[in-house]
Ligand code: G1P
């Protein structure tokens with residue numbers, strides 16, 4: 001096997017964000033761009049003899065080109081084997097599972113998650129370590145540092161591998177194995193959930209609709225829902241993946257999953273249960289007939305009902321949520337007498353807690369929920385969890401949520417995103433709020449008294465690593481809260497996220513629409529931040 005050392009010049013923008021490096025496809029298509037970043041990842045690692053690399057992605061445009069390059073670079077950098085999902089496909093949770101199941105060294109996941117795909121869309125790449133978890137900030141910072149001074153990369157002179165044909169190809173001492181990306185994952189789901197119970201629910205006249213958003217979960221959904229759970233074919237929509245996600249924006253929320261939302265809000269004939277997943281299969285949205293379950297409530301409900309589900313019937317050790325996620329799950333943890341951890345945004349902060357056995361279930365307000373069965377969030381897992389709960393409770397989705405609120409109170413919640421605003425404007429909003437830190441406490445806004453404000457920071461209880469500047473919190477004495485954060489996943493300008501929360505113990509008010517119930521909080525957020533004046537935006541781009 002001939003190995004070439006290729007001279008290159010560094011790019012200075014290869015800083016991984018909340019979840020790997022995400023850029024426009026055209027940026028990745030620049031000569032040496034992908035290679036530089038992959039080499040920087042490999043250089044940050046000590047690759048032992050016999051190391052196996054798992055490789056796959058969400059099938060977006062540039063996926064297969066990148067895979068061929070990475071296989072050759074893995075060969076040149078000392079990996080013994082690359083396991084690549086057939087067709088270059090691996091959902092993010094399936095990749096995490098395969099990394100763990102086959103005790104591999106790590107994996108590269110090619111995805112820009114819910115960002116649009118296609119020639120003019122986004123591409124991304126992320127490294128996951130041997131426990132299946134996204135690389136820690138220590139690793140991603142090392143990768144960024146290396147990427148700024150790289151001068152050469154190594155690539156083997158190998159022919160392309162046919163990614164569509166299952167089986168192994170040997171090149172001297174290097175092996176490429178193309179494997180079925182769906183089966184191991186589907187088998188894992190069958191151990192966690194009562195497929196028989198779900199099957200009888202689906203056979204009882206209960207109607208479900210799953211929207212694959214033309215993205216990676218399509219093949220997984222067909223195997224699980226059609227083959228194993230015998231759902232009728234019309235239970236699935238948009239389950240044929242395409243390189244540009246059918247021209248859509250594969251983000252499962254009320255704005256972008258509009259086809260599904262229409263079906264679920266069509267009155268009496270709507271299905272009983274609706275769900276969607278994103279580009280790489282780690283996000284989920286849960287809907288009932290004309291009813292939206294906020295991801296924060298979904299997390300709380302999953303934790304509260306975990307004992308009903310076979311994979312969790314022994315109880316859960318603890319829960320974790322990202323800081324901007326609502327405190328609904330905290331109330332469940334308190335009642336269960338288990339710990340609840342508050343981490344910065346991004347899945348990489350949950351891995352240590354799960355490895356240490358402190359946390360079983362965790363989630364984020366951004367449509368991510370999962371458990372220690374993998375080290376990523378897992379869209380289909382959440383959908384199956386809900387179906388399993390529904391199969392046992394035999395109540396409607398909205399009944400289950402409303403009864404949960406009666407028991408625990410309702411954490412009314414919403415996130416307002418202002419996308420693609422100029423960086424300067426976004427930074428000025430953040431700087432302005434910072435400048436008010438000293439004077440805000442004890443001030444009264446619309447009847448709410450500010451208790452404290454800070455910039456969230458986190459010390460990992462397992463390895464002691466510190467993460468600072470993780471979002472501004474303004475906490476009120478009545479438990480309401482406003483959080484401001486800049487996105488770490490966007491590729492155009494800045495995205496400012498405003499997270500709003502208020503606690504409503506009185507069930508007489510639980511029926512209120514979140515935007516109505518939070519209208520005073522929304523006004524306060526705009527007033528404190530001077531957002532409209534500083535960004536020129538009068539309304540959010542997306543409300544979830
Ligand atoms: C967003 C979400 C965050 C999630 C990440 C990856 O990151 O807010 O919760 O972990 O995508 O899916 P952000 O763009 O806010 O940095």
Ligand code: ZN
Nearest residue numbers: 113114280282
């Ligand atoms: Zn995703």
